[in-house]
Amino acid sequence: MLLEIKNLQAQIDEKPILKGLNLDIQPGEVHAIMGPNGAGKSTLASVLAGRDAYEVTGGSVTFEGEELLDLDPEERARKGVFLAFQYPVEIPGVSNKLFMQTAVNSVREEQGLPPLDMFDFDAYAKDKIELLEMHPDLLERSVNVGFSGGEKKRNDIFQMALLQPKLCILDETDSGLDIDALRLVANGINALRSDDRSFIVVTHYQRLLDYVKPDHVHVLYDGKIIKSGGFELVHELEEQGYDEIIKQYRHAKAD
């Protein structure tokens, strides 16, 4: 088991958002988390990555058998948890090169590997820049400064390609992307799919899932997973919307 979430409860500003969420992820699996706005999708992504605005009030998350919630965000990242942000952040004056060389070497340190010097790093980054069709001068530019929304998201996937994480959490990575950017992002994700790398794809829509076929699909509502299934669930949602599933859930709960 790569990730095991048990009865996870979390709140922000004393408002409960996750209310007993359970999820198991095996290595190599792609899980889609879908749900209406306000269901707690982004909260789940943030709690897993360790954003301190969220307070975990109950439950547990184990990552490769280790309690994830006890770790600082940077320790989680070093152990192989990656969050692609819904809104990647701009950092003026810090170049992508300095940022990612530092990040890659942090992860390598954790793995007991020697650091990459600037030449090794450039060579390592070159393929990934081409894969995501980023600007050739990407590494010299400040992190996300002056980037369009699509470029920012591609930059996050570029970072994911460099860091080679074990668990990739994509938080609404498809939102705001035009069709070309969406294809590039999907290519980037698919290029990383492997037997020992798992994905949590958090999304409101089906779009990205047409390119990145999930093994499991979960519907998140009111802080819990109310329905799980295979790819067919995506089509069901597309046709019926969330209302039908929510209605069934409420009906079942009332019984």
Place this chain on the structure above:
Amino acid sequence: MKLSNNTVMRRPIKEVLNKMSKKNTRKVSPVAQAAVEHYVNLSEHVNLLEASADVVDARKRAQATLLKQAFPTQRDEDWQYTKLVNFVQKRFEMPSLNAVTHVDLNSIQNFLPPLLPDFEVIKLVFVDGLFCTDLSDDLSCLPKGIFIQRTHERLQKTNDLDVGDVLHSDDVLGNEPFVGLNQALLQDGFEVSVAPNHSIETPLLVVNVQTQANQISNVTNQVQVAENAELTLIQQFVAFEGVEACTNVVTNIEVAASARVRQVVLQQQANEGFYFHTQFVSQADNSDFNTFYAGMGSVLSRHQNHLLMDGDHIENSQNSACLASQKQVVDSRTDTEHNHVWGASRQLHKYVLADSAVGVFNGMIKVDRQAQKTDGQMDNKNLLLSNTAKMNAKPQLEIYADDVKCSHGSATGQINHDQIFYLQARGIPRNQAIEMITKAFLMEPVETINRPEVRHWVGDVLSNALLSGGYFSRGMS
């Protein structure tokens, strides 16, 4: 970081600001009065050694204004946040002209090299404010077109030279108390002139090293760059560790038509030191002046540019990067006068403040009625690393022309938590993330230094000051 608060003015704006009111009857504390008398006495001592009547007279005039004005207090608007309470309690002594012979040259020779740049320079070394021949390059074999002499020598030649440009009028002495003090104690400094059409490739480095406690380095400099000539000037102020001393500098810079002057000033004195530097810069047609100030260290420091743009198509930039921690006060201010058409001035001033440090920025752009097509931009951005650090910023515009583009802005904030988390989420430890963001913030004005070797060196000096200055070892919110 959210740092945008600019106002752009394109319409005529008449903003008459109250001039600093100089009252004739000032309340001066007994301590401050005693400090004034101490420095007037020092000045008299220097006068005893002086042969030239003109110089004696200049010191006497400065003594008179000092006695009349005393040192500013918090009631003086320009000194409201830059308190001299500690300064007036000190009685700094001045080394006499023979003192350098008593200085231990070995200890300076061991101390200086790691602080100096590794690229080629013309080097002048001042020890406690006095020119040191032994540590400086030979002034008789300089590149063609540059002429350097010490101020002391120049003052001896007043019979055949006009001292008017070194000395200041009573008005200036009255308005700028540390210029008054400087003239009262006028003794040494450097004078550099560059002949027309000569570009001096090798930067001129002038280092003042403070070796003795309780001493004042009183330095008066004159820089004249003639028509179509070019000079890169680096002024570096350093001190032995723990030396509580004062450095009071006045630098006059004349940039003739089509001349280019690049200046870097590094204030790296010991934490116990005081630093006052007043610059008077005048620019003629088509000239370009670029100055960068880095303020690091010193319990109280104040760096000030008075920049007169007395010609057409003048360009300049004034930038600074200031660091302060503990209870340090770092003050940087500019006073820029656009007096003719098509002038462009640029300014970016950045401060990083930790602990209970206080930052002061005061910038004024004045646009004369004649100065149409002026393009003046002044920006001040400040990063507070603690909840107790304080920034006082006052960007000002005074515009009398109606076809100008001027903007001024100031913003102060703390590090954005989303930025920190973003770096953490990529495996970078929190402390290192804060360091990276802070350093990137501080380095922005360094990019305006156009010679790469100077830019890299200044970047390293600043970054070392930031990373080794204890800015990140203490707890941060």
